[in-house]
Amino acid sequence: MDQPPSHPAIAPPRVGVLVVNLGTPDAPDARSVKRYLAQFLSDRRVVEIPPLLWQPILRGIILNTRPAKSAHAYAQVWGEDGSPLAAITAAQARELQARLGEGVLVRHAMRYGNPSIPDQIAAMKAQGCERILFAPLYPQYSAATTATAVDALADTLKAMRWQPAMRTLPAYHDHPAYIAALASDLARQIGSLSFEPEVLVLSFHGMPQRTLDLGDPYHCHCRKTARLVAEELSSSHPGLRIETAFQSRFGRAKWLEPATDAVLAKEAAAGTRALAIAAPGFSADCLETREELAIRGREQFLGAGGREFAALDCLNVSDSGMDMLETLMRGELAGWI
Numbered sequence: 001m002d003q004p005p006s007h008p009a010i011a012p013p014r015v016g017v018l019v020v021n022l023g024t025p026d027a028p029d030a031r032s033v034k035r036y037l038a039q040f041l042s043d044r045r046v047v048e049i050p051p052l053l054w055q056p057i058l059r060g061i062i063l064n065t066r067p068a069k070s071a072h073a074y075a076q077v078w079g080e081d082g083s084p085l086a087a088i089t090a091a092q093a094r095e096l097q098a099r100l101g102e103g104v105l106v107r108h109a110m111r112y113g114n115p116s117i118p119d120q121i122a123a124m125k126a127q128g129c130e131r132i133l134f135a136p137l138y139p140q141y142s143a144a145t146t147a148t149a150v151d152a153l154a155d156t157l158k159a160m161r162w163q164p165a166m167r168t169l170p171a172y173h174d175h176p177a178y179i180a181a182l183a184s185d186l187a188r189q190i191g192s193l194s195f196e197p198e199v200l201v202l203s204f205h206g207m208p209q210r211t212l213d214l215g216d217p218y219h220c221h222c223r224k225t226a227r228l229v230a231e232e233l234s235s236s237h238p239g240l241r242i243e244t245a246f247q248s249r250f251g252r253a254k255w256l257e258p259a260t261d262a263v264l265a266k267e268a269a270a271g272t273r274a275l276a277i278a279a280p281g282f283s284a285d286c287l288e289t290r291e292e293l294a295i296r297g298r299e300q301f302l303g304a305g306g307r308e309f310a311a312l313d314c315l316n317v318s319d320s321g322m323d324m325l326e327t328l329m330r331g332e333l334a335g336w337i
């Protein structure tokens, strides 16, 4: 029988992967932070207060006070390659590109700030991507993170005549590859500490309690991640107690509890001397891990009587972290590559 004709001259449609994270200011100064916070905190998925009430508070108070304070915090963690969140997200995209090979174009975008989602989708389309996997790197789904990133994608597509076909990466809070990556990376980091922690605190970014009451799955996703990681770690570290907490409270409303700073103070007061803290909900180290946990968390714990403290790294571009991201992306790209 004749072989079916091959068409070497016709290149297959190019597939793209756009990894997305929250975003960060362009520079650690009050002006840049103000621009970033104005965009971030005007997002109605993030602050669910009617704009007629919220915008005067935001423009009249918050944007006149917070940028200077936050810029000081950013300056403490800013590296030679800029904001840790930006540098690590870019590195994750480069590493994924190397792993997925030439048939797939990998880029990164930020929900707030740069590089923006519309700019990156347009650039990928211009480079021939007719199919794009949109991958917000939030393991736990929330409307304030995952949904708003997908909203920005939808707005982008709405303005395009010739849209690429899209898939979005689902939450992966209980994906076996994610749990295994966390358990092995945390075990590796704990094993290389100069002390043995009595407690490992798993600190997730907080959300208003109201979002849980309204049906946002974020809190349940965080709890499930913590339970699964604790189960995996219990075999390698049977004596290690694991606690879950929620950090970064913003505003006056009630947020998810227990609050990380309260847990650190309570542990020290109860006699815990050696403690490690990790932030499994952040795929890249950022202000909230390097400043809030590693600097202020340390001060809180040691100031309340603790002796040994370690803030562990996020998965970032570790081998286990990148193995996990490659597994997730290949799973979603099935049938496309």
Ligand SMILES: C=CC1=C(C)c2cc3[nH]c(cc4nc(cc5[nH]c(cc1n2)c(C)c5CCC(=O)O)C(CCC(=O)O)=C4C)c(C)c3C=C
Residues within 6 Å of the ligand: 022, 023, 024, 025, 045, 046, 047, 066, 070, 083, 085, 138, 142, 144, 145, 205, 206, 207, 208, 248, 250, 281, 282, 285, 286, 287, 288
């Ligand atoms: C990982 C998930 C995140 C959730 C959920 C989240 C909710 C959330 N955040 C704020 C307010 C702020 N967050 C800020 C920084 C920040 N938040 C996340 C992630 C989540 N936020 C990250 C990765 C970062 C770090 C960004 C960086 O540049 O490194 C900030 C800015 C910093 C500051 O001024 O403190 C604010 C403000 C709300 C209100 C919210 C839930 C509704």
Ligand SMILES: [Fe+2]
Residues within 6 Å of the ligand: 205, 248
């Ligand atoms: Fe946040």
Ligand SMILES: [Fe+2]
Residues within 6 Å of the ligand: 248, 287, 288, 292
């Ligand atoms: Fe914070």
